[in-house]
Amino acid sequence: MGENIVLGILAHVDAGKTTLAEAILYRSGVIRRLGRVDRGDTALDTHALERARGITIFASGSVFPLGDMTATLLDTPGHVDFSSETERTLRVLDAAILVVSASEGVQAHTRTLWRLLALYRVPTVLFVTKMDFARETEANVMLGLRREFGDGCVDFSDADEEARAEAVAMRREDLLDKYLTQGSLDVEDTAQLVRQRLLFPCFFGSGLRVEGIDEFLAALPRILRPRIYPERFGARVFKIGRDPQGVRLTHMKITGGTLSVRDTVSAAGTEEKISQIRVYSGARFTSKETARAGEIVAVTGPESLKSGDGLGYEAQAEAPSLEPVMEYRICLPEGCDVRETLPKLKQLEEEDPLLRITWKSAVAEIHCELMGDIQAEILHALILDRFGIDTVIDSGSVLYKETISDTVEGVGHYEPLRHYAEVHLLLEPLPRGHGLVFQSSVSEDDLSRNWQRLILTHLAEKQHLGVLTGAPITDMRITLAAGRAHPKHTEGGDFRQATYRAVRQGLMQAQSVLLEPYLSFRIEVPPEQIGRAITDVRLRGGTFDPPEDAGGLTLLNGRAPATALNGYAAELAAYTGGRGRMSTAPAGYDLCRNAEEVIRRAAYSPTADTENTPDSVFCAHGAGFVVPWDRVSGAMHLPSCLHTEGEEIAVPYSHRNLKLDESELEAIMLREFGPIRRKTYTEKRTVDAGTAERETAARVRTDVWIVDGYNVIFAWDDLRTLAETDLEAARVRLADILANFAAFTQNEVILVFDAYRVAGNPGKHFDRGDVHVVYTKERELGDVYISRLLSEIGKNDRVRVVSSDGLIQLGAVRFGVLRMSAAEFEREVDAVDARIGEILSEMKKEKGETVGEALAARNAAPMQGSPADPQQ
Numbered sequence: 001m002g003e004n005i006v007l008g009i010l011a012h013v014d015a016g017k018t019t020l021a022e023a024i025l026y027r028s029g030v031i032r033r034l035g036r037v038d039r040g041d042t043a044l045d046t047h048a049l050e051r052a053r054g055i056t057i058f059a060s061g062s063v064f065p066l067g068d069m070t071a072t073l074l075d076t077p078g079h080v081d082f083s084s085e086t087e088r089t090l091r092v093l094d095a096a097i098l099v100v101s102a103s104e105g106v107q108a109h110t111r112t113l114w115r116l117l118a119l120y121r122v123p124t125v126l127f128v129t130k131m132d133f134a135r136e137t138e139a140n141v142m143l144g145l146r147r148e149f150g151d152g153c154v155d156f157s158d159a160d161e162e163a164r165a166e167a168v169a170m171r172r173e174d175l176l177d178k179y180l181t182q183g184s185l186d187v188e189d190t191a192q193l194v195r196q197r198l199l200f201p202c203f204f205g206s207g208l209r210v211e212g213i214d215e216f217l218a219a220l221p222r223i224l225r226p227r228i229y230p231e232r233f234g235a236r237v238f239k240i241g242r243d244p245q246g247v248r249l250t251h252m253k254i255t256g257g258t259l260s261v262r263d264t265v266s267a268a269g270t271e272e273k274i275s276q277i278r279v280y281s282g283a284r285f286t287s288k289e290t291a292r293a294g295e296i297v298a299v300t301g302p303e304s305l306k307s308g309d310g311l312g313y314e315a316q317a318e319a320p321s322l323e324p325v326m327e328y329r330i331c332l333p334e335g336c337d338v339r340e341t342l343p344k345l346k347q348l349e350e351e352d353p354l355l356r357i358t359w360k361s362a363v364a365e366i367h368c369e370l371m372g373d374i375q376a377e378i379l380h381a382l383i384l385d386r387f388g389i390d391t392v393i394d395s396g397s398v399l400y401k402e403t404i405s406d407t408v409e410g411v412g413h414y415e416p417l418r419h420y421a422e423v424h425l426l427l428e429p430l431p432r433g434h435g436l437v438f439q440s441s442v443s444e445d446d447l448s449r450n451w452q453r454l455i456l457t458h459l460a461e462k463q464h465l466g467v468l469t470g471a472p473i474t475d476m477r478i479t480l481a482a483g484r485a486h487p488k489h490t491e492g493g494d495f496r497q498a499t500y501r502a503v504r505q506g507l508m509q510a511q512s513v514l515l516e517p518y519l520s521f522r523i524e525v526p527p528e529q530i531g532r533a534i535t536d537v538r539l540r541g542g543t544f545d546p547p548e549d550a551g552g553l554t555l556l557n558g559r560a561p562a563t564a565l566n567g568y569a570a571e572l573a574a575y576t577g578g579r580g581r582m583s584t585a586p587a588g589y590d591l592c593r594n595a596e597e598v599i600r601r602a603a604y605s606p607t608a609d610t611e612n613t614p615d616s617v618f619c620a621h622g623a624g625f626v627v628p629w630d631r632v633s634g635a636m637h638l639p640s641c642l643h644t645e646g647e648e649i650a651v652p653y654s655h656r657n658l659k660l661d662e663s664e665l666e667a668i669m670l671r672e673f674g675p676i677r678r679k680t681y682t683e684k685r686t687v688d689a690g691t692a693e694r695e696t697a698a699r700v701r702t703d704v705w706i707v708d709g710y711n712v713i714f715a716w717d718d719l720r721t722l723a724e725t726d727l728e729a730a731r732v733r734l735a736d737i738l739a740n741f742a743a744f745t746q747n748e749v750i751l752v753f754d755a756y757r758v759a760g761n762p763g764k765h766f767d768r769g770d771v772h773v774v775y776t777k778e779r780e781l782g783d784v785y786i787s788r789l790l791s792e793i794g795k796n797d798r799v800r801v802v803s804s805d806g807l808i809q810l811g812a813v814r815f816g817v818l819r820m821s822a823a824e825f826e827r828e829v830d831a832v833d834a835r836i837g838e839i840l841s842e843m844k845k846e847k848g849e850t851v852g853e854a855l856a857a858r859n860a861a862p863m864q865g866s867p868a869d870p871q872q
Contacts, residue, residue, distance in 0.1 A: 004294025011099035020207035067221030092253035102134035108583025229293035233257035234312035275301035325517035326396035402466025409642035410506020416624035420486035421494035469602035481641035540564035708803035715822035739769030754782030
């Protein structure tokens with residue numbers, strides 16, 4: 001058996017994708033006769049709903065021989081309502097076949113698929129089908145493909161091999177030189193261009209008439225290459241389904257090593273055994289004992305794995321780029337028990353995680369999120385077919401989202417009798433489209449790793465709701481800033497309660513912002529009607545690029561609220577007499593135009609939503625009691641982690657009212673870095689009493705600068721450029737710069753580099769000039785080391801932390817020391833360099849003064865024009 005390669009086939013709905021897949025399987029010898037979509041007997045549309053409607057709804061695969069390789073062809077849905085199924089499949093593809101209808105050309109969803117293929121870096125070949133119905137020649141179709149997708153599109157059906165070779169060579173400069181020198185290119189050169197997505201071979205034919213299929217299949221092994229997989233085990237879960245008997249199937253691609261029956265796999269800390277391994281071809285499957293790297297298999301046994309899970313060395317998949325923008329209500333028939341029905345509906349959510357089926361207790365309704373009305377019809381049919389429940393899914397409403405515009409600290413405390421957990425979270429806004437990011441800045445010395453992981457799990461497991469309309473939140477970074485457990489009374493569920501309450505309490509304080517879904521649009525109209533189109537877009541709150549000529553029509557690309565474009569396609573066709581057309585694609589979320597009206601209409605009361613309470617629970621006299629969200633901060637057992645200008649800095653209890661004197665600070669420095677070995681340049685000077693007093697005061701005021709090395713390197717342009725080619729040279733250069741700074745200012749400088757990932761590293765401390773250089777030990781983060789050092793020093797205005805890292809700056813605030821960003825420190829260093837330059841310039845004029853004497857004299861005087869002190 002040859003190597004395995006996974007191919008996906010994608011297209012706009014009704015472009016001829018399933019018919020082409022049928023022709024590929026037929027000419028490969030996998031099926032004996034051609035099925036047809038209109039007869040409902042194709043090999044890959046196996047579900048009754050697919051055959052009844054004539055569209056692909058569920059991704060399905062079939063294995064076929066491709067040269068010396070074994071290929072798996074994954075047929076994906078073409079309708080925009082089932083885009084999430086297609087996107088999940090892209091994660092496991094080695095290459096994709098993008099199908100374009102010759103009669104319709106590049107359509108709206110074709111462009112969306114092209115963007116997704118680029119996002120996931122999937123090598124792509126194009127097949128233009130329905131050439132038997134084409135109104136355009138191959139040459140004109142190729143012009144259209146290049147206009148849409150770029151010059152990487154090259155006609156591989158062209159009999160002129162020399163013209164094709166020249167077009168391929170033009171895709172990379174070194175290959176053009178090779179072609180001009182040798183007159184030809186190797187097959188591997190072409191395959192490499194395809195793999196790098198610099199070349200997109202184009203083929204022509206007809207799936208229905210099986211024209212051009214043999215040539216296409218013969219060319220694929222020459223231009224596509226399977227991946228090289230590691231020896232260690234890895235797998236990517238991309239789909240959850242059930243067979244006709246209701247057995248749960250976990251569809252995955254093996255991305256390394258092998259997987260055998262009775263092997264154990266784990267995800268999210270749960271270990272489960274593989275009972276059976278199946279390889280599907282349409283509705284049929286064969287069982288096997290072991291699956292190799294590159295194969296697509298469905299396994300039975302695991303019950304907790306979900307789409308996107310990475311097994312072995314594979315990491316968890318990132319959030320999908322396409323998400324529903326409509327919310328629908330699922331109405332149950334009379335007498336149907338919600339408690340029994342909801343778990344059944346959750347099975348469908350396992351298969352499509354973006355359904356997000358939820359119970360709205362405030363209105364006693366079941367809601368779900370869908371892409372559109374066609375998906376709603378399919379969902380109704382699935383519920384009826386699988387569970388025998390005849391639901392009613394009402395017309396959808398826009399799915400709004402909420403975010404925040406300021407940084408707040410959210411706190412949650414959960415302490416009924418014999419329970420205990422406290423959580424402090426930092427909620428920060430992120431740019432549009434970044435979703436939710438969860439992280440921790442807490443040292444394991446303060447809260448154990450297991451508790452921290454549990455809190456982050458609780459943050460990710462729930463769809464947190466905003467406080468304006470109860471819509472889901474997005475575009476925030478939520479950082480675990482502090483937490484406390486009780487050695488005897490804390491249980492896992494305690495941190496769930498504290499975490500949920502902390503999120504909600506933070507949202508109640510924040511300046512919340514309502515967001516609505518936006519669409520990118522492409523409008524084509526006759527030139528004489530472009531003015532009307534522009535006016536319409538402006539009235540709908542949209543923005544657009546300058547109009548472009550598009551072969552007799554005028555093209556307008558832009559972005560507008562989804563609600564504003566509802567129904568506009570029909571209006572456009574009407575006023576252009578059918579000559580105008582519009583296509584749209586999801587374009588994320590942005591500010592809601594009529595936020596006040598939407599909030600008023602929602603009539604949502606965040607304090608009345610008992611399932612998402614912002615209040616905390618404390619314990620006194622053996623009984624728990626509730627503290628309202630707006631009074632809970634003063635009752636917390638841990639100090640605040642957020643400091644705003646004008647407020648007293650909150651520091652840990654052990655450091656409150658604690659300020660080290662000079663001898664204590666010097667003792668910590670001596671223990672951590674050894675004796676100070678600073679050179680003395682002023683031994684031979686004779687000074688008057690006033691100068692001696694000033695210099696004595698300067699020595700007493702020696703400051704300590706703690707510098708986050710990598711943060712500074714990648715914040716300063718010169719060092720960042722140097723680090724891109726030689727990171728060690730950048731580290732040495734920074735140490736030399738700081739040595740000059742330390743020698744001139746007579747301050748202590750500690751330069752910290754994070755060596756967390758260096759295996760077996762015990763940590764290293766050494767001096768370079770007047771700089772103490774620290775490399776942290778294995779599994780010790782730089783910010784953890786800095787925080788530990790600060791916690792020992794405590795509140796002290798002689799200590800400054802240099803970093804633009806928000807978590808390190810937050811730590812500086814908590815411990816009561818000064819902080820300075822990398823950019824501010826660069827200006828400080830530049831000012832010192834300027835002073836050194838002035839001294840050297842004066843020394844050229846004034847003979848007889850040593851460098852040390854000049855420096856000492858300058859240090860005794862206040863610095864002119866230096867940046868202001870960093871803020872506390």
